[in-house]
Amino acid sequence: MQKMKRAIPITTLFLDVAGVLLTNGWGHQSRSLAAKAFDLNLDEMEDRHHLTFDTYEVGKLTLEEYLTRTVFYEERPFTRDQFREFMCAQSQPYPDMIELARNLKAQHELKIAVVNKEARELNSYRIERFKLDEFVDFIISSCFVHFRKPDADIFRLALDIAQVPAEQVVYIDDQPLFVQVAEGLGIHGLSYAYLMGELARLTGTEAARGRIILAHLGNGASLAAVRDGKSVDTSMSFTPTAGVPMSTRSGDLDPGLVWYLACTEKMSAKQFNEMVNFQSGLLGVSETSSDMHDLLERETEDVRAAEAVALFCYQVKKRIGAFAAALGGDWTRWCSPAASARTRP
Numbered sequence: 001m002q003k004m005k006r007a008i009p010i011t012t013l014f015l016d017v018a019g020v021l022l023t024n025g026w027g028h029q030s031r032s033l034a035a036k037a038f039d040l041n042l043d044e045m046e047d048r049h050h051l052t053f054d055t056y057e058v059g060k061l062t063l064e065e066y067l068t069r070t071v072f073y074e075e076r077p078f079t080r081d082q083f084r085e086f087m088c089a090q091s092q093p094y095p096d097m098i099e100l101a102r103n104l105k106a107q108h109e110l111k112i113a114v115v116n117k118e119a120r121e122l123n124s125y126r127i128e129r130f131k132l133d134e135f136v137d138f139i140i141s142s143c144f145v146h147f148r149k150p151d152a153d154i155f156r157l158a159l160d161i162a163q164v165p166a167e168q169v170v171y172i173d174d175q176p177l178f179v180q181v182a183e184g185l186g187i188h189g190l191s192y193a194y195l196m197g198e199l200a201r202l203t204g205t206e207a208a209r210g211r212i213i214l215a216h217l218g219n220g221a222s223l224a225a226v227r228d229g230k231s232v233d234t235s236m237s238f239t240p241t242a243g244v245p246m247s248t249r250s251g252d253l254d255p256g257l258v259w260y261l262a263c264t265e266k267m268s269a270k271q272f273n274e275m276v277n278f279q280s281g282l283l284g285v286s287e288t289s290s291d292m293h294d295l296l297e298r299e300t301e302d303v304r305a306a307e308a309v310a311l312f313c314y315q316v317k318k319r320i321g322a323f324a325a326a327l328g329g330d331w332t333r334w335c336s337p338a339a340s341a342r343t344r345p
Contacts, residue, residue: 011168012111013104014158014187015136017118019174021101022130023092025122028247028283028290030090037086038071038078045070050278056119059143063121087122093130102135114139115158115171117148138162150181159185176222176236210332213323217316221246225323225331233326235319241276244315247290250280251315282308 018024031049035042048070056066067080105112114136118126120143127133140158142148159166166186173179179189212226221244225233235243245251253276261267267275275284283290286308288298299306324331 009168010108010110010170010188012113012162012164012170013101014113014115014155014169014171014182015101016173016175016178017114017116017123017126017132020172021094021097021132022126023090023094025091025118025126026087030087032289032291032294033090034083034086038076038083040071046278048073050274053119057117057142058146058148059120060146061119063119066119088125088129091122091126091129098130098132105135111137111162111164113137113158113162114141115149115154116140117142117154119143149175149178152181152185155182155185155187159187174216176216176224176234177239180236211327211330212333213320213327213331215316215334221251221312221316223316223319223323225326227327233323244319245281245285245312247292248278248281248283250276250284282312285311 015021018027024030028046031045032042034040035045052061052066052069055061056063061069063084064080067083071083072080101112104110112135114127114132116123116139118141120141123139123141123143127136127139133139138161140154140161142154145154145157147153155171159169162169167188170188170190171179171182172190173182183189209229210227213223214226215221215223221235223235223244224231237243241249241251243251258269258272261272281290282292282295286295286302286304288302288305289295292309292312295302295305295309299309320331
């Protein structure tokens with residue numbers, strides 16, 4: 001008689017903060033709002049931000065140094081205190097997720113760790129302001145350890161600190177790429193898995209085992225085709241740049257473009273990376289905004305905004321068509337939690 005394998009218990013929960021427990025602290029949308037509120041040149045601020053933020057996020061610059069490089073490199077009619085207050089005000093909680101984490105810890109005696117990429121001062125503010133330290137046991141942030149996701153070492157360090165094997169850990173993040181990195185170490189990942197669980201809860205287990213197309217259509221965008229509870233295809237690839245167009249990422253491109261731009265524009269690898277990750281997608285096409293809500297409001301009067309919306313919708317529809325073929329010619333369910341999917345059919 002074959003012995004049944006003993007189930008490995010889940011003892012530890014790793015969580016990101018941005019997109020899981022709280023809103024994004026200082027993302028593109030927040031910076032766009034800051035540019036409007038303080039009458040700043042958004043393009044110039046974005047250029048300075050992208051040249052500086054990696055260093056700031058791994059704890060090698062203070063907030064004051066970051067602000068000096070990105071905003072206060074010239075005289076301004078507002079103070080640093082006013083700008084810092086605005087930055088902090090962009091952080092808002094997801095109360096249901098915070099309550100869920102508290103309940104999981106209380107009911108199942110789980111260890112809970114934050115594994116995130118965040119700058120030091122804003123990270124400390126968010127933890128204290130929303131009382132995350134009341135239920136989080138330890139925090140592994142890029143600003144403390146000096147490297148950041150998607151570097152797998154941040155998850156290895158978290159496992160070392162937690163003193164648990166990877167198979168006893170569940171990791172929740174709104175970025176599928178980071179979940180994939182964690183899963184590569186043996187950690188159980190929840191992103192699309194969370195969607196599947198919610199789908200089963202809302203529609204029943206049998207319905208959730210049909211032919212399903214899942215989509216994250218926020219600032220980052222990706223889709224997955226699932227049949228009988230197993231993934232059969234995904235828009236994701238080696239880096240988060242691939243797939244459908246996103247807020248500032250290009251999505252799939254002809255690889256020959258690298259050689260063409262190197263020859264015709266003398267574009268370096270660093271410049272190409274900057275272009276396809278931070279200057280493309282909705283922002284690159286519209287030339288005004290990476291936020292779908294902004295573009296939808298302006299599409300009737302701004303041809304570039306309309307083009308960006310149309311491109312995004314077309315590429316998503318094309319991917320859905322391809323996934324329908326991969327699923328056998330049709331799908332039974334569509335599931336997406338993100339704002340773009342709710343805003344535009």
